[in-house]
Amino acid sequence: MGTNQATLEHVIAEYWPRMVRAAAGYERNPALADELAQEMAFEVWRALAKFEQQSALNTYVYRVIHNVAVDHIRRATRRHETALESEVLDDCGVGPDAALQQTQQKQQLMQAIQRLPLSLRQVTLLRLEDLSDREIAAVLGLTETNVAVRLTRARQQLATLMAE
Amino acid sequence: MDNQDFSKLTELWQEAKPSKQPAPQLAQLQKKQQRQRWFMLMNAGFELVVLLFVSYFWISESAAGAALPELLWLGFVTLWGWVLFVVISFSRWRSLQAIKSGALSHSITLHTKLLQQSMFRWRLSVAATALFTVVFVVFTLYQCGSESCSVTHWVRYTVAFAVLLLAMLYFEWRARGDRRACQELME
Numbered sequence: 294m295g296t297n298q299a300t301l302e303h304v305i306a307e308y309w310p311r312m313v314r315a316a317a318g319y320e321r322n323p324a325l326a327d328e329l330a331q332e333m334a335f336e337v338w339r340a341l342a343k344f345e346q347q348s349a350l351n352t353y354v355y356r357v358i359h360n361v362a363v364d365h366i367r368r369a370t371r372r373h374e375t376a377l378e379s380e381v382l383d384d385c386g387v388g389p390d391a392a393l394q395q396t397q398q399k400q401q402l403m404q405a406i407q408r409l410p411l412s413l414r415q416v417t418l419l420r421l422e423d424l425s426d427r428e429i430a431a432v433l434g435l436t437e438t439n440v441a442v443r444l445t446r447a448r449q450q451l452a453t454l455m456a457e
Numbered sequence: 458m459d460n461q462d463f464s465k466l467t468e469l470w471q472e473a474k475p476s477k478q479p480a481p482q483l484a485q486l487q488k489k490q491q492r493q494r495w496f497m498l499m500n501a502g503f504e505l506v507v508l509l510f511v512s513y514f515w516i517s518e519s520a521a522g523a524a525l526p527e528l529l530w531l532g533f534v535t536l537w538g539w540v541l542f543v544v545i546s547f548s549r550w551r552s553l554q555a556i557k558s559g560a561l562s563h564s565i566t567l568h569t570k571l572l573q574q575s576m577f578r579w580r581l582s583v584a585a586t587a588l589f590t591v592v593f594v595v596f597t598l599y600q601c602g603s604e605s606c607s608v609t610h611w612v613r614y615t616v617a618f619a620v621l622l623l624a625m626l627y628f629e630w631r632a633r634g635d636r637r638a639c640q641e642l643m644e
Contacts, residue, residue, distance in 0.1 A: 305481055314470065334481030335490075367568050367638050398469055410644035411565075420463075421470040451466075452458035 301341050305334050308354055311422055312337070318406045318418045319362040325369070333361045348431060355424065355432045359415060366411065405454035413447035416440055420447075501546075508538045526603075530596050537592075541585050548574050548581075565642055572639040579632035583625050590621045 309330075316330035317323075340357045344350070406417060419429045426444070430437045515531040523531075552574045555567055597614045600606065606614075 305483075309481065331481055331486060335483055335486040338481070338483050363565060363568050363642065366641055367572055369638065395469070395472075399472075402466060402469060411641055412644060421467050423467065423471075448458040448463060452462075 301338055304341060304350070304354070305338055308337065308358075309334065312358055314422075315358050315362060315418055317403060318414065319365065320369075321407050329362065329365050332365070333358045336361045349428075351424075352428055352431045355419060355422070355428075359419070359432060363411075401455055405451050408454055409447060409450055413443055413450060416443045417447045417451065420444060504542060508535075508542055511535050511538055526596070526599060530592075533592055534589075537585065537589060541581070544581060545578055548578050569639055569642050572635050572642070576632050576635040576639070579628050579635065582628040583632065586621055586625045586628065590618065590625070593617065593621065 312333040313326075313330045316326045316333060320326040320329050337354055337357050340353070344353055347353075348356075406414060409417060415433055416429055419432060424432065426437045426440045429435070429440045429444075433440070435443075511531070512535050515528070515535045518531055519528055552571050555571055555574075601610070
């Protein structure tokens with residue numbers, strides 16, 4: 294891919310909303326989620342300079358994003374003191390009632406995801422971004438069977454958490 | 458939850474757009490990273506300079522024929538410092554090798570190992586500080602027993618003792634943080 298600045302910026306811009314969503318899925322505190330998204334963008338930017346088409350770009354970028362998230366969890370020692378309120382994600386031009394309902398659903402989904410164990414949270418966040426089992430396996434270094442098992446467990450837990 | 462329900466969640470998830478988030482500030486992040494690297498290097502350099510200074514002091518005091526208790530105390534501090542520095546540096550080196558390997562991108566096991574190394578360093582710091590504190594107390598009691606200590610001396614020793622205890626508490630708090638993160642990664 295090379296280090297063409299315009300290409301790098303284009304890729305970062307394209308993946309930016311996904312980074313923001315991933316960061317919100319991993320970090321409850323909105324301010325720290327902002328920081329995490331910035332860090333993801335930076336690491337993707339650095340990693341792209343070394344990208345040599347050894348895997349699909351999509352897989353490569355997601356691998357970096359989720360690696361930064363795991364690194365964040367490793368380093369964060371005050372995570373359990375963080376608040377659950379997060380208003381990181383916005384609505385998309387719908388009426389007031391519908392918007393309110395949608396916002397509540399999003400909050401519910403976000404909180405349920407944040408309460409999943411890490412191994413299930415990872416596969417869920419990737420599936421919510423429409424990655425296939427094979428792609429998720431490549432991103433996380435797992436087998437497809439393992440991914441399928443985790444996804445089944447994640448769906449069950451997500452349903453329980455969202456029903457609470 | 459069936460496939461249809463999950464598809465709805467996927468739509469809901471992907472509808473979300475960043476609102477308050479500023480665009481990535483890559484230049485600022487690059488500077489921050491450089492600062493952190495400098496800080497790490499300076500830290501290691503500072504530790505080495507302090508150790509060299511203490512070692513030099515011990516040697517020069519020995520050459521000047523200082524009293525035996527003082528020489529023993531300085532010898533203990535020098536030996537304690539070097540052993541701790543070598544063991545901690547080795548652990549840091551192992552962590553750096555893991556980071557450099559590039560396998561961090563797909564291995565949670567490696568992240569867990571990094572945390573275990575970090576926990577080892579904090580626990581070692583707790584143990585080393587405890588040992589230092591015990592020897593310090595023994596030395597202080599000996600000093601004040603053999604020759605009378607003024608109030609100023611006592612205040613100084615008490616402050617030093619309190620600082621050592623606080624340092625131990627801080628190291629323990631950091632080790633617990635690492636253990637919590639480790640548990641979360643292994644869930």
